[in-house]
Amino acid sequence: MDYWEKANHSWSTDSLRYINTSTKKERELFYYIQEIGYFKASKPYFTERENLPSYLIKFTLSGKGELFYQGKRTIIEAGDVFFIDCKEYQHYKTISHEPWEMDWIHIYGSNSRAFYEEFIKNGSNTFRTTQKGLVQNPIHLIIQDLLMLQQEPNAKTAFQSSIFIHQLLNELLLQKYRQDFSSTDIPDYVLAMRALIDDEFRQPITLERLEETFHRNKYQLVKAFSKYIGAPPIDYQISKRISYAKDLLRYSKMSIKEISMAIGIDNTAYFSRLFKSKVGLSPSDYRQTENGR
Template identity: 60%
Template sequence: MPYWEKANHSWTKDSTRYILTPSQKTRDLFYYIQEIGHFKAEQPYYTERENLPSFLMKFTLSGQGLLRYHGKDYVLRAGDVFFIDCDHYQHYQTISDCPWEMVWVHFSGSKTARLFQEYFRDKSPVFHTKSAPHDNTINLILERLLNLQTAPNAKTDYQNSILLHELLNELILQKYQLDFTDEEIPPYVIDLKNYLDEHFKSTLTLETLSHHFHLNKYQLNKEFSKYIGAPPIDYLISKKMSHAKDLLRYSKKSIKEIAIDIGIENAAYFSRLFKKKTGLTASDYRKIG
């Protein structure tokens, strides 16, 4: 389907916009900016389009906007972020009497599409940030990106790429509330992690862990995943596989002996699990060591 767009460009004179044309090298190597700006958009500002090969992130600083995406409407207020794949139909507009003030960037490249899938796994393009909009890390990254475009030089594409990658990570961290401090991790999650680190050679199940820590297994699974990055049993298996790698490379133990050493009695099951987790058979991994 061909690209099409309808729009009304009612932004104020003090709004800022940069349109970039990245080189083929930049497109091949980096995350890269296509357009970036800081708008104060008055009614009847709107954009409606489809089939644009670009990803768009907007962060509302003040005023209100409305986004229509994947058949749903989202009212955008101060502190709200939306991140969308512009290949799909979208319509956004100012709906407040005062200007809708937002910082935004069109970009693509590198792993943008894959990171967008991770961002969009809950099927919502919008989330609300917790900190004051102007002080939020997302806004601060966008300000740095905007500043870089005022006097570009030979290193600007590299700097843009680093900041865009940081921006993508920050979007996911804040949306899924992963921007926690170490002090906010519940003590029982730390205790469970330490227990798994010490007993990874044992055969453990979620039920036995739940009984040992006197916690509901669903809560245990959810909280451990949130703060550690994987469910307890997946974390345990990764620990087993990491130790197996060490033994494959730096010991002369047989594959069967290694399986038993990490608490897996069935060598065939160990071999299947190792290939699933690493992409290599245990024998092939030993050869590349």
């Protein structure tokens, strides 16, 4: 199907909008901006479109909008972010008496699709940031930096914009999945769990053992460890084992069986299957590839 769009451009005179035309090099190398802006959009502002090769991110500062996307109608309020694939049908509009104030950016290129799919893995294209002070939110600040770059573009602008877009995409995931924490926020028992696994990753470690050691429900332990460390405890242990196995494959003359035993896996065939599932190569192929470099 062909791209089509209907819209009403009822935005204020102090609103900003930049439309970019990317070069072939930019499309091949970078995340790049197609359009970007800051709007105070009053009724009857709306956009309705489909089949546009673009990803749209909107961050609401004040007022209210309504998004209809993938058959779902969502009210968008201050602090809300949505991230949509504009190839799919979408309709969004102002519904508040005051203007819908928003930052917005159309992006494409590089790993945009992968970030989009990670963003929607919980089934939602929207989220509300928990950070206070919307004008100090990193999402707003990054888009403001991108807007400033467009005012007087030069030979570095595409490079700088790509860096900021990557930072923006990371920030969306950090805030949506509540990973925008500092190291001081990590509970002591999570740090202690990580230290135990780091020290004893070659030994059998079960959730039941962690539950008994840290006096917390194993499901709570898995949830907290996953949030703050980035993977469940057992997956973290497996990663430690695989990393150690890679080191031994590169820098020792131990056999595959000896390495399997050294990392705490008695079944060599299972170790080989596990290693290939994590690395993409069998242990012997990995050793040959690394030693041939």
